[in-house]
Amino acid sequence: MSTSDNCKDGVSKFKDGIICDVNDKLQKMSTVNNKNDVSVCANCGKEGANNICNKCKQVKYCNAVCKKVHKKKHKKDCEEYIRLATEKHNEKLRLAADLHDEKLFKEPPSQYGDCPICFLRLPLPETGRRYKSCCGKTICSGCNHAPVYDNQGNEVADKKCPFCRTIFPKSVEEGTEREKKRAENGDSIAIHSLGNYYRDGKYGFPQDHTKALELFHQAGELGHSIAYNNIGFAYLNGEGVEVDKKKAVHYWELAAMGGVAQARHNLGCIERDAGNIDRAQKHYMIAIRGGNDGSLDTIKQMYLQGDASKDVYMTALQAYQEYLGEIKSAQRDEAATANEEYRYY
Ligand SMILES: [Zn+2]
Ligand SMILES: [Zn+2]
Numbered sequence: 024m025s026t027s028d029n030c031k032d033g034v035s036k037f038k039d040g041i042i043c044d045v046n047d048k049l050q051k052m053s054t055v056n057n058k059n060d061v062s063v064c065a066n067c068g069k070e071g072a073n074n075i076c077n078k079c080k081q082v083k084y085c086n087a088v089c090k091k092v093h094k095k096k097h098k099k100d101c102e103e104y105i106r107l108a109t110e111k112h113n114e115k116l117r118l119a120a121d122l123h124d125e126k127l128f129k130e131p132p133s134q135y136g137d138c139p140i141c142f143l144r145l146p147l148p149e150t151g152r153r154y155k156s157c158c159g160k161t162i163c164s165g166c167n168h169a170p171v172y173d174n175q176g177n178e179v180a181d182k183k184c185p186f187c188r189t190i191f192p193k194s195v196e197e198g199t200e201r202e203k204k205r206a207e208n209g210d211s212i213a214i215h216s217l218g219n220y221y222r223d224g225k226y227g228f229p230q231d232h233t234k235a236l237e238l239f240h241q242a243g244e245l246g247h248s249i250a251y252n253n254i255g256f257a258y259l260n261g262e263g264v265e266v267d268k269k270k271a272v273h274y275w276e277l278a279a280m281g282g283v284a285q286a287r288h289n290l291g292c293i294e295r296d297a298g299n300i301d302r303a304q305k306h307y308m309i310a311i312r313g314g315n316d317g318s319l320d321t322i323k324q325m326y327l328q329g330d331a332s333k334d335v336y337m338t339a340l341q342a343y344q345e346y347l348g349e350i351k352s353a354q355r356d357e358a359a360t361a362n363e364e365y366r367y368y
């Protein structure tokens with residue numbers, strides 16, 4: 024809906040109302056000189072004027088002579104036109120910034136969702152979950168560690184995927200081959216992984232930052248927001264692209280809105296460096312609710328330095344406890360005790 028539609032409906036919000044007012048004023052001022060869309064000279068009143076005032080671009084004249092004669096008389100109006108147009112432009116910018124912030128600070132989804140077997144929230148650390156190249160599911164450390172049973176209730180000796188019962192790949196090569204196939208079929212997690220392999224030049228992939236970025240963009244567009252976090256880092260470090268901090272922030276914002284806690288933490292740090300303590304705290308708080316302990320440490324530091332109130336620090340501790348409450352389980356504890364590589368917080 025355009026702003027002028029809002030005006031007609033009479034249901035515009037207060038902020039839209041300012042633009043409507045300015046629009047109305049501009050329109051009223053213009054129509055004085057433009058009857059029924061026929062261009063009339065602002066000086067002599069003749070029709071067919073097409074020499075426009077190049078300052079305000081609101082009034083027309085037959086020629087340079089009429090323009091010159093009218094100059095003194097028009098001066099006040101001209102300045103008013105420019106003032107209103109600037110006001111309108113600034114208000115538009117303010118509205119766009121507000122809308123952007125509204126989206127940016129909205130509570131994002133949890134980064135990895137829930138484990139499809141135990142239905143508990145997936146933990147943030149990589150060791151707390153495993154991606155399965157057989158079915159494309161991400162399974163928690165607890166469910167991955169737990170023994171798999173067959174239909175008769177006997178423990179399966181060969182390690183099988185606890186979700187789809189496919190036998191585990193026998194080698195790294197077999198695993199990456201499966202990932203390649205899944206990527207070809209549009210699995211955004213697999214596409215993102217291949218991007219990582221190209222970026223780091225590992226598992227037999229040649230290091231290729233351009234190819235990596237292409238895959239990250241593809242994965243991000245398919246909804247795997249962590250790929251945007253990587254694009255942000257590529258712009259920060261100039262990997263495959265020119266260093267561009269603005270673009271880094273743009274991609275971290277996309278990642279953060281998709282629930283990526285690390286990107287949210289990065290945004291917090293940028294705002295903190297810029298002295299925007301309120302915005303920094305807002306970002307850190309969302310990151311903490313998403314399980315980012317780095318943001319919790321930062322809030323603690325800020326509290327000790329007098330940059331965050333005790334209330335803010337307490338709320339941060341509480342938010343992290345809430346996250347832990349959602350991810351903790353006896354099965355996951357058991358896996359972590361049995362194997363360091365299953366640590367999940
Ligand atoms: Zn004229
Ligand atoms: Zn003018």
Ligand SMILES: [Zn+2]
Nearest residue numbers: 138141163166
């Ligand atoms: Zn699970």
Ligand SMILES: [Zn+2]
Nearest residue numbers: 157158184187
């Ligand atoms: Zn599977």
